[in-house]
Amino acid sequence: MTDANPADPLVIGDHKLSSRLIIGTGGAANLEVLERALVASGTELTTVAMRRADLGAGSGVLDLVRRLGITVLPNTAGCRTAAEAVLTAELAREALETDLVKLEVHADDRTLLPDPTETVDAAAQLVEAGFTVLAYTNDDPVTALRLEEAGCAAVMPLGSPIGTGLGIRNPHNIELIVSRAGVPVILDAGIGTASDAAQAMELGCSAVLLSTAVTRAQDPERMASAMSAAVTAGRLAREAGRIPKRFWAQASSPPR
Ligand SMILES: CC(=O)[C@@H](O)[C@H](O)COP(=O)(O)O
Secondary structure (H helix, E strand, O other): OOOOOOOOOEEEOOEEEOOOEEEEOOOOOOHHHHHHHHHHHOOOEEEEEOOOOOOOOOOHHHHHHHHOOOEEEEEOOOOOOHHHHHHHHHHHHHHHOOOEEEEOOEOOOOOOOEOHHHHHHHHHHHHHOOOEEEEEEOOOHHHHHHHHHOOOOEEEEOOOOOOOOOOOOOHHHHHHHHHHOOOOEEEEOOOOOHHHHHHHHHOOOOEEEEOHHHHOOOOHHHHHHHHHHHHHHHHHHHHHOOOOOOOOOOOOOOOO
């Protein structure tokens, strides 16, 4: 049982997905573990780092993702400048025959935080070159808006820095981004456990991208199932409409 719901697709540019859970491949102990986790997650879109992947014959992760019938989302992790990211995206398009790219330009290795100016610059160049750009960004509403104005098909604010598992540090900013976005907002990075993924969806995100919480869990397959259920639960709760928060108590049954 996964979160996939063909009646409620996630639309990114010309691409339609039934599942709202996107999985990163970094950090898995081995390909067998990764395969079980990917299957359990029900993901239809999986990101692979182009600067780290071997694009030649026998490239394990890429072969696995393709064999499972999952769409590959190449990413530009490891790039520090717009020029590097554009070049990496072009190589990925050539090698994988896809217009999709997850744009990541990291400012430094310690925080792995996105560099906003280089990211916006690269996004504009990639959109101009015909890519469908999903842009990893800080949880800053202004940068998210600039990326949308540049033509990105989705904006991907972080919950917290990559691999920290600290969850969503600034839920209000995520709500602000969602409230003004005309493209899907995908919470990307920092998810630690299932409740974080549910929270992202409750805040109005269209999807969640996560890697470490699954690949480095004690039981990646089981955690992948939990994440899938959490995305479903969070989406349902968002659509159901939560009760307003109150300062004072209110009896749940009316007094006689
Ligand atoms: C931006 C980036 O690289 C993320 O997609 C990362 O792969 C996932 O972050 P977590 O490992 O924290 O889930």
